[in-house]
Amino acid sequence: MTGEVVPDRLLLGPGPSPVSDRVRLAMAQPLLGHMDPAFLAIVDNVQAKLRRVFGTANDLTFPVSGTGSAGMEMCLANFVEPGDGVVVIEQGIFGQRMADAARRLRARVISIEVPFGEMCGLDRLVETLEAHPEVKLVAVVKAETSTGVLQPLAGWADEVHRRGALLLVDAVTALGGLPVDVDAMGLDIVFSGTQKCLGAPPGLAPMTAGRKALDRLQQRRDPVPSWYFDLLAISQYLGKTRAYHHTAPVSMIYALDEALTSILEEGLEETWNRHRQVAVSLWAGLEAMGLRLMVPAEYRLPTVATVEIPAGVDEGRVRRQLLSRYGIEIAGGLGPWAGQIWRIGVMGQGAQLSHMMRFLTCLRECLAFEGVSLPSGLAAMEEAYGKWGRD
Amino acid sequence: MTGEVVPDRLLLGPGPSPVSDRVRLAMAQPLLGHMDPAFLAIVDNVQAKLRRVFGTANDLTFPVSGTGSAGMEMCLANFVEPGDGVVVIEQGIFGQRMADAARRLRARVISIEVPFGEMCGLDRLVETLEAHPEVKLVAVVKAETSTGVLQPLAGWADEVHRRGALLLVDAVTALGGLPVDVDAMGLDIVFSGTQKCLGAPPGLAPMTAGRKALDRLQQRRDPVPSWYFDLLAISQYLGKTRAYHHTAPVSMIYALDEALTSILEEGLEETWNRHRQVAVSLWAGLEAMGLRLMVPAEYRLPTVATVEIPAGVDEGRVRRQLLSRYGIEIAGGLGPWAGQIWRIGVMGQGAQLSHMMRFLTCLRECLAFEGVSLPSGLAAMEEAYGKWGRD
Numbered sequence: 001m002t003g004e005v006v007p008d009r010l011l012l013g014p015g016p017s018p019v020s021d022r023v024r025l026a027m028a029q030p031l032l033g034h035m036d037p038a039f040l041a042i043v044d045n046v047q048a049k050l051r052r053v054f055g056t057a058n059d060l061t062f063p064v065s066g067t068g069s070a071g072m073e074m075c076l077a078n079f080v081e082p083g084d085g086v087v088v089i090e091q092g093i094f095g096q097r098m099a100d101a102a103r104r105l106r107a108r109v110i111s112i113e114v115p116f117g118e119m120c121g122l123d124r125l126v127e128t129l130e131a132h133p134e135v136k137l138v139a140v141v142k143a144e145t146s147t148g149v150l151q152p153l154a155g156w157a158d159e160v161h162r163r164g165a166l167l168l169v170d171a172v173t174a175l176g177g178l179p180v181d182v183d184a185m186g187l188d189i190v191f192s193g194t195q196k197c198l199g200a201p202p203g204l205a206p207m208t209a210g211r212k213a214l215d216r217l218q219q220r221r222d223p224v225p226s227w228y229f230d231l232l233a234i235s236q237y238l239g240k241t242r243a244y245h246h247t248a249p250v251s252m253i254y255a256l257d258e259a260l261t262s263i264l265e266e267g268l269e270e271t272w273n274r275h276r277q278v279a280v281s282l283w284a285g286l287e288a289m290g291l292r293l294m295v296p297a298e299y300r301l302p303t304v305a306t307v308e309i310p311a312g313v314d315e316g317r318v319r320r321q322l323l324s325r326y327g328i329e330i331a332g333g334l335g336p337w338a339g340q341i342w343r344i345g346v347m348g349q350g351a352q353l354s355h356m357m358r359f360l361t362c363l364r365e366c367l368a369f370e371g372v373s374l375p376s377g378l379a380a381m382e383e384a385y386g387k388w389g390r391d
Numbered sequence: 392m393t394g395e396v397v398p399d400r401l402l403l404g405p406g407p408s409p410v411s412d413r414v415r416l417a418m419a420q421p422l423l424g425h426m427d428p429a430f431l432a433i434v435d436n437v438q439a440k441l442r443r444v445f446g447t448a449n450d451l452t453f454p455v456s457g458t459g460s461a462g463m464e465m466c467l468a469n470f471v472e473p474g475d476g477v478v479v480i481e482q483g484i485f486g487q488r489m490a491d492a493a494r495r496l497r498a499r500v501i502s503i504e505v506p507f508g509e510m511c512g513l514d515r516l517v518e519t520l521e522a523h524p525e526v527k528l529v530a531v532v533k534a535e536t537s538t539g540v541l542q543p544l545a546g547w548a549d550e551v552h553r554r555g556a557l558l559l560v561d562a563v564t565a566l567g568g569l570p571v572d573v574d575a576m577g578l579d580i581v582f583s584g585t586q587k588c589l590g591a592p593p594g595l596a597p598m599t600a601g602r603k604a605l606d607r608l609q610q611r612r613d614p615v616p617s618w619y620f621d622l623l624a625i626s627q628y629l630g631k632t633r634a635y636h637h638t639a640p641v642s643m644i645y646a647l648d649e650a651l652t653s654i655l656e657e658g659l660e661e662t663w664n665r666h667r668q669v670a671v672s673l674w675a676g677l678e679a680m681g682l683r684l685m686v687p688a689e690y691r692l693p694t695v696a697t698v699e700i701p702a703g704v705d706e707g708r709v710r711r712q713l714l715s716r717y718g719i720e721i722a723g724g725l726g727p728w729a730g731q732i733w734r735i736g737v738m739g740q741g742a743q744l745s746h747m748m749r750f751l752t753c754l755r756e757c758l759a760f761e762g763v764s765l766p767s768g769l770a771a772m773e774e775a776y777g778k779w780g781r782d
């Protein structure tokens with residue numbers, strides 16, 4: 001890197017998350033052509049593994065050639081037509097982003113606005129769908145990275161399908177870290193990113209779409225406005241015809257393949273459990289230090305903790321110190337929560353008790369530099385970790 | 392890779408091209424966050440190096456987070472508005488693709504159709520611009536990967552600018568392999584891909600846009616229809632504000648950084664010369680074998696040779712044998728040239744005399760299996776290589 005040395009960081013922000021040696025080394029493998037039978041076999045394997053992680057039998061399950069937001073663009077550009085009524089749950093930055101993207105595609109967006117830190121009840125969805133029977137699509141974020149809210153989706157698909165609409169779910173900060181269960185939940189279109197709980201670098205957006213969604217796509221009046229994100233054209237490459245569309249990002253596919261293998265070796269349930277156990281321990285530690293979590297425990301996201309900044313603390317200085325003194329990355333808030341909160345990722349290889357202990361210790365030191373003396377959270381964290389699963 | 396072993400291939404197709412060990416290992420470096428000052432410094436360096444390779448002082452010069460086609464989408468989605476008159480030179484599959492993409496964006500596309508293997512004369516452009524004074528943008532492929540034609544662009548920018556339009560150039564199979572000279576040629580918007588002559592894996596699309604193009608962007612009537620490809624939003628991340636847009640593909644940026652460093656170490660002119668010297672040698676070898684090149688020498692692309700398949704040869708079987716017996720990848724034709732030609736890439740690390748000698752020897756053996764006995768091209772190749780630059 002021309003003398004540039006990449007410093008060693010513990011990535012505990014809301015993504016990218018730490019990537020294991022085996023996944024990083026997988027990227028260094030020799031290149032294959034995107035039409036090489038050996039590469040197509042790897043693509044098939046990645047698709048099969050993604051189906052397991054998504055909990056789906058959907059044929060069309062694959063990594064979009066772009067980052068998580070490319071997955072959002074892919075899903076909206078294909079399943080939204082100009083003039084379509086689209087309900088978007090705006091419960092944070094990533095919900096707002098979907099509304100923005102849908103409007104650019106000339107959808108008539110009906111927003112359900114939810115305050116930061118809250119989730120959207122099924123009753124509000126039903127009420128909105130009753131008032132707007134023309135709605136074609138409902139878009140919601142399962143795990144809102146900006147607020148730390150886990151949006152329960154029980155019963156959503158039934159209400160959406162009863163009205164002939166499709167349910168599109170942003171699972172960026174969910175997939176691999178908690179159950180997504182596409183088929184069991186009846187989710188029609190779901191996208192994610194590789195750089196969160198899957199433990200791969202940023203650069204790919206796994207997505208899946210079911211039968212009802214594909215039927216809708218076949219019936220589009222206009223062509224998909226984006227050539228790059230034309231799902232039917234891309235599905236020709238993934239399917240039997242193997243027709244060239246665009247050159248797949250070969251090395252990133254290697255990384256995703258290895259990351260999915262790691263998850264399936266650990267076991268899907270075990271991976272979800274590890275994320276939750278470490279999250280619960282982190283929460284206990286933060287609370288024992290006297291810090292306040294922004295989201296009530298019943299819909300708190302295990303993969304991103306949002307924490308109120310104590311009075312009198314320069315939050316940016318604390319983050320810069322964590323990074324420069326200790327090599328630990330966490331993030332600040334976005335939108336109305338900018339300057340109000342920290343965001344701590346518990347994702348992929350970052351979801352380890354030891355990482356969180358190191359972080360709590362360093363955070364406490366940085367707060368002490370700021371003149372804020374807090375008790376240690378380590379004992380509470382250790383206790384919560386040991387007790388977890390035994391309640 | 393779960394027991395999957397990536398076979399060793401010599402990639403001599405029209406991309407991806409071979410990637411050096413140092414570039415592949417650069418990808419295996421530890422991850423950084425996309426807002427980490429250490430990563431932002433790498434992004435700045437990549438931008439500076441890209442400016443040198445593009446031959447531009449344009450501020451907005453960066454790698455789009457997607458493959459080469461994402462670069463095309465980025466450029467069209469930002470600089471085309473619904474109803475805009477857009478001239479597209481359709482001289483191969485990649486010209487046709489730009490026309491398709493522009494139509495999806497609701498441009499009024501005026502095609503200049505050029506037969507496969509031909510280039511477009513300046514007179515045809517001028518004639519079309521005279522007939523369509525409303526044209527806002529002219530889109531052309533500098534190096535047409537499907538036909539092997541090098542499109543000369545001398546005088547184009549003057550004619551386009553005189554009429555108040557912008558010149559958009561696809562430099563996917565050009566950048567790093569031959570002069571692109573954005574500023575000297577007056578090109579307004581140019582995109583490329585990392586997997587061709589730059590010698591990095593597929594996954595990024597370097598692009599640049601000049602002042603006139605950015606002014607046009609500022610004056611758009613409608614928002615850019617794609618959230619992911621919104622250039623003004625992305626430029627906020629690249630510029631001083633460092634506003635988060637999407638998570639950059641960190642590992643791919645490492646690879647591009649290292650690939651650009653390699654090119655600048657070799658020297659830009661030296662890199663172009665190497666591509667041309669090896670190409671000229673390959674042409675001489677192929678012709679000495681009695682094979683016919685599809686494009687006249689005066690506008691033949693150095694980076695992709697297109698070769699007519701000899702009568703009686705099963706071209707697919709030859710390619711499969713090259714791959715399975717010798718580990719060499721080349722490609723077949725596209726569109727009207729499917730089944731008619733082979734395409735041989737002379738790109739990046741693939742542009743080495745020794746690779747081409749190995750290829751010619753193996754091709755001759757595969758043709759012998761097909762019952763077609765051809766003379767050796769090696770002596771002619773060697774002679775052309777030695778003579779190059781001394782004429």
